Amino acid sequence: MLKQTEGSHAVAEAIALRRPEVICAYPITPQTHIVDGLGEMVKTGDLANCEFINVESEFAAMSVAIGASAAGARTYTATASQGLLFMAEAVYNAAGLGLPIVMTIGNRAIGAPINIWNDHSDSMSMRDAGWIQLYAETNQEALDLHIQAFRLAEELSCPVMVCVDGFILTHAYDRVDVPAQEQVDAYLPPFIPRQVLDPTQPISIGAMVGPEAFMEVRYLAHHKQLRALGLIPQLSDEFKRRFGRASGGLLRTYRTEDADTIVVALGSVNGTIQEVVDEMRAQGSRIGSVSICSFRPFPLDATREALGRAKRVVVMEKSLAVGLGGHLSDGVRKSLSGIVLNGYTVIAGLGGRPITRSSLRQLFRDAEQDELEQVTFLDLNADLVAHELAREAQARASGPTAEAILRRIGTVASQIT
Amino acid sequence: MKAKPIQDSAMEMQPIKFYQTATFTVGNRLLGEHERSVQANMRRTNSLNSGHRACQGCGEALGARYAIDAAMRASASQLAAVNATGCLEVFSTPYPETSWQIPWIHSLFGNAAAVASGVAAAMRVKGREDVRVIAQGGDGGTTDIGFGCLSGMFERNDDVLYICYDNEAYMNTGVQRSSATPPAARTATTAAVGSAPGNVFGTGKNVPLIAMAHRIPYVATASVANLRDLEFKVTKAMPIRGSRYIHIHVPCPLGWGSAPADTIKVARLAVESGLFPLFEAEHGEIVNSTKIRRKVPVDEYLSLQKRFAHLFAKPGDSTRIALIQAIADHNVKRFELLA
Numbered sequence: 076m077l078k079q080t081e082g083s084h085a086v087a088e089a090i091a092l093r094r095p096e097v098i099c100a101y102p103i104t105p106q107t108h109i110v111d112g113l114g115e116m117v118k119t120g121d122l123a124n125c126e127f128i129n130v131e132s133e134f135a136a137m138s139v140a141i142g143a144s145a146a147g148a149r150t151y152t153a154t155a156s157q158g159l160l161f162m163a164e165a166v167y168n169a170a171g172l173g174l175p176i177v178m179t180i181g182n183r184a185i186g187a188p189i190n191i192w193n194d195h196s197d198s199m200s201m202r203d204a205g206w207i208q209l210y211a212e213t214n215q216e217a218l219d220l221h222i223q224a225f226r227l228a229e230e231l232s233c234p235v236m237v238c239v240d241g242f243i244l245t246h247a248y249d250r251v252d253v254p255a256q257e258q259v260d261a262y263l264p265p266f267i268p269r270q271v272l273d274p275t276q277p278i279s280i281g282a283m284v285g286p287e288a289f290m291e292v293r294y295l296a297h298h299k300q301l302r303a304l305g306l307i308p309q310l311s312d313e314f315k316r317r318f319g320r321a322s323g324g325l326l327r328t329y330r331t332e333d334a335d336t337i338v339v340a341l342g343s344v345n346g347t348i349q350e351v352v353d354e355m356r357a358q359g360s361r362i363g364s365v366s367i368c369s370f371r372p373f374p375l376d377a378t379r380e381a382l383g384r385a386k387r388v389v390v391m392e393k394s395l396a397v398g399l400g401g402h403l404s405d406g407v408r409k410s411l412s413g414i415v416l417n418g419y420t421v422i423a424g425l426g427g428r429p430i431t432r433s434s435l436r437q438l439f440r441d442a443e444q445d446e447l448e449q450v451t452f453l454d455l456n457a458d459l460v461a462h463e464l465a466r467e468a469q470a471r472a473s474g475p476t477a478e479a480i481l482r483r484i485g486t487v488a489s490q491i492t
Numbered sequence: 493m494k495a496k497p498i499q500d501s502a503m504e505m506q507p508i509k510f511y512q513t514a515t516f517t518v519g520n521r522l523l524g525e526h527e528r529s530v531q532a533n534m535r536r537t538n539s540l541n542s543g544h545r546a547c548q549g550c551g552e553a554l555g556a557r558y559a560i561d562a563a564m565r566a567s568a569s570q571l572a573a574v575n576a577t578g579c580l581e582v583f584s585t586p587y588p589e590t591s592w593q594i595p596w597i598h599s600l601f602g603n604a605a606a607v608a609s610g611v612a613a614a615m616r617v618k619g620r621e622d623v624r625v626i627a628q629g630g631d632g633g634t635t636d637i638g639f640g641c642l643s644g645m646f647e648r649n650d651d652v653l654y655i656c657y658d659n660e661a662y663m664n665t666g667v668q669r670s671s672a673t674p675p676a677a678r679t680a681t682t683a684a685v686g687s688a689p690g691n692v693f694g695t696g697k698n699v700p701l702i703a704m705a706h707r708i709p710y711v712a713t714a715s716v717a718n719l720r721d722l723e724f725k726v727t728k729a730m731p732i733r734g735s736r737y738i739h740i741h742v743p744c745p746l747g748w749g750s751a752p753a754d755t756i757k758v759a760r761l762a763v764e765s766g767l768f769p770l771f772e773a774e775h776g777e778i779v780n781s782t783k784i785r786r787k788v789p790v791d792e793y794l795s796l797q798k799r800f801a802h803l804f805a806k807p808g809d810s811t812r813i814a815l816i817q818a819i820a821d822h823n824v825k826r827f828e829l830l831a
Contacts, residue, residue, distance in 0.1 A: 096614065096617040096618070097610065097613045097614055097617060099610070099613075124617060125617065126613040126614075126616060126617050128609065128610075128613055128648070129648070130606065130609075130644055130648075131640060131641070131643065131644030131647070132640055132641075132644070134602070134603065134606075134640070134641070135603065135606040135609075135640065135641050135644050138599065138600070138603035138606030138607050138609075138610065138641060139606045139607070139609050139610035139613065140610060141599050141603070141607050141610060142574060142597070142599070142606065142607035142608060142609060142610025142611040142612075142613075142614070143610035143611065143613050143614040144610070144614075145597050145607075145610075145611065145614075146572070146610065146611040146614030146615060146618070147614060147618060148610075148613070148614035148617055148618065150610070150614075164600055164602075165599070165600060165603060168599050168600055172599070272572045272595035272596075272597060272611060273572075273595055274569060274570045274571060274572065274594065274595055274623055276595075277592070277593060277594045277595045277596070278595060278596075279585055279587070279590040279592050279596045279597075279598075280596070280597040280598070281575075281581075281585075281597050281598030281599055282585040282586075282587035282590065282598070283581075283582060283585065283586075283587070284587070
């Protein structure tokens with residue numbers, strides 16, 4: 076059924092269609108509308124046979140999810156930013172225990188300085204926690220990925236994070252096609268847990284593992300993700316057959332067939348990138364783009380296949396690997412081992428900085444001329460940075476950086492045109 | 493793995509004589525079969541089975557064995573347990589061996605209460621409300637790092653019995669101070685050096701009282717010195733729906749510097765001095781406290797433990813012993829421990 080609705084609400088509807096049995100959540104912007112919606116559905120009875128638990132922290136949210144999942148319930152939670160960091164220990168634990176929990180991340184920056192707007196710093200911080208990480212490009216894909224996520228999680232007994240750009244997707248109203256319950260039920264078999272706390276078959280879960288077996292247990296976590304590399308495209312294909320639209324998969328290429336320059340990115344920014352690709356194509360550029368949906372497992376072979384014939388690759392990152400550059404670039408460059416081409420990392424959109432078509436146009440033109448730095452900060456205010464560095468050099472006790480920069484900028488509201 | 497109840501009815505009458513001296517406990521020999529302790533019955537489930545790696549004289553192993561077997565009987569063996577990281581977790585599951593004869597999960601140090609809330613929610617939604625859920629941890633996992641999750645579980649009145657085995661410090665990591673460490677006690681992080689050796693006075697928290705402030709249906713303190721009372725309280729707590737909390741005092745010979753053979757004696761002196769009051773509370777109100785039959789000065793309790801040895805080294809720290817006595821005397825008054 077077609078609906079004009081908010082991204083968060085679309086995600087909530089997708090979760091409800093998956094018949095979750097335990098939902099636990101602690102509020103954090105921009106995740107709130109998702110769990111608000113689910114809480115209401117449980118309270119009205121529209122989402123039957125489901126426990127909604129208001130917990131006291133994100134650490135507790137993931138811990139309740141661990142208990143519920145270990146006791147055999149289909150379990151969901153959602154968080155963002157600081158919340159994901161606060162639950163970090165339990166995030167690793169859920170993956171280590173092999174519990175098929177699904178969690179939405181409403182992607183948001185991490186402080187300090189505190190910032191509620193979108194970038195990918197939060198989910199990137201958990202990229203090696205053992206969770207599968209899928210990034211949604213549109214609201215429709217956010218909805219669809221959640222439907223696929225439970226199937227993926229339960230088949231592999233591995234938790235799945237669906238990453239949805241905060242505000243840009245979570246708070247945007249868009250047209251989405253909400254599938255019927257019967258369709259979703261046919262796609263997702265009932266949950267049969269691999270392990271369950273059951274008095275009729277008492278087992279101990281969570282024993283200490285020493286050097287004699289730890290490597291093997293960790294390898295098997297890696298192996299599970301390698302299996303996901305095969306399963307993710309399969310589930311996406313089956314989804315397309317049943318629901319009539321392509322969503323998910325490892326990655327999607329856009330006009331890359333004969334491209335000399337290929338831009339790679341995660342999430343919603345791909346929409347803007349594709350528009351700029353169209354404009355530049357119309358003017359004769361041989362440019363294309365790749366939207367990576369599955370960041371963990373990272374599709375090395377598919378990425379190599381998509382990029383290997385280009386002359387240059389521009390990796391757009393909404394997170395900063397401080398002291399190095401970008402996280403996505405690591406995987407992209409690894410996938411291109413032995414292939415000689417020019418690779419650029421572009422850090423863009425941190426803390427919600429708009430990524431505009433005009434900035435991208437200029438950026439991609441510079442890339443085509445191979446005039447980019449190894450690591451470029453898109454739309455960085457170089458004057459502001461230079462001024463602050465000079466100010467800090469004047470005095471040892473120069474005070475906090477962020478506040479000094481804000482003072483320099485002045486009131487933002489007066490600058491909106 | 494599964495505990496098998498012994499079918500032979502001739503075995504149910506156990507010839508073991510079960511005495512505890514200097515308490516109100518009556519030997520099982522004198523009681524009718526239905527009044528005998530859970531442990532005295534051959535049908536006990538041995539939920540924390542023998543062969544685990546606890547130290548000699550471990551109060552926690554003893555407390556857990558009595559508590560969980562009593563819980564098993566009270567729940568008709570429909571029980572699942574969540575364990576915080578700590579001694580109990582480590583010594584009970586040297587995999588591939590496990591002492592647990594019940595479904596048991598260990599997740600993290602600080603989240604046992606929340607994991608248990610999740611298990612209880614899953615049982616509810618699965619229509620398995622007959623399966624009762626216990627969370628358990630040491631004092632560090634309960635009063636410090638797990639405190640946020642514990643308070644959340646209490647506040648939501650989640651259907652879990654939380655048992656804290658309080659040995660008054662982080663024993664598993666090498667005896668560091670916790671918020672349950674008593675004043676003057678020597679730990680690795682409150683060394684017995686300087687002008688005021690050992691843990692400082694005026695710190696720490698009383699989690700049973702904090703649990704009561706959540707007005708949960710049942711809170712109790714218990715001690716391995718009074719195992720019948722411990723069994724009674726667990727048995728009483730089990731059928732109650734909502735959050736329940738039992739805080740059990742469990743001496744640690746290693747951390748306290750007491751003789752392994754003295755575990756019960758030390759625990760009893762803690763009770764009889766008034767330093768560890770035994771009481772029950774319902775919905776935030778104290779409903780019962782165990783009377784002290786023979787009140788003893790705190791020295792008798794303290795002097796058995798090397799962690800307090802600096803109080804007794806010449807010339808003797810009578811000032812701070814008096815401060816500890818004052819704490820005991822206050823407890824006696826506050827909890828009405830004298831008949």
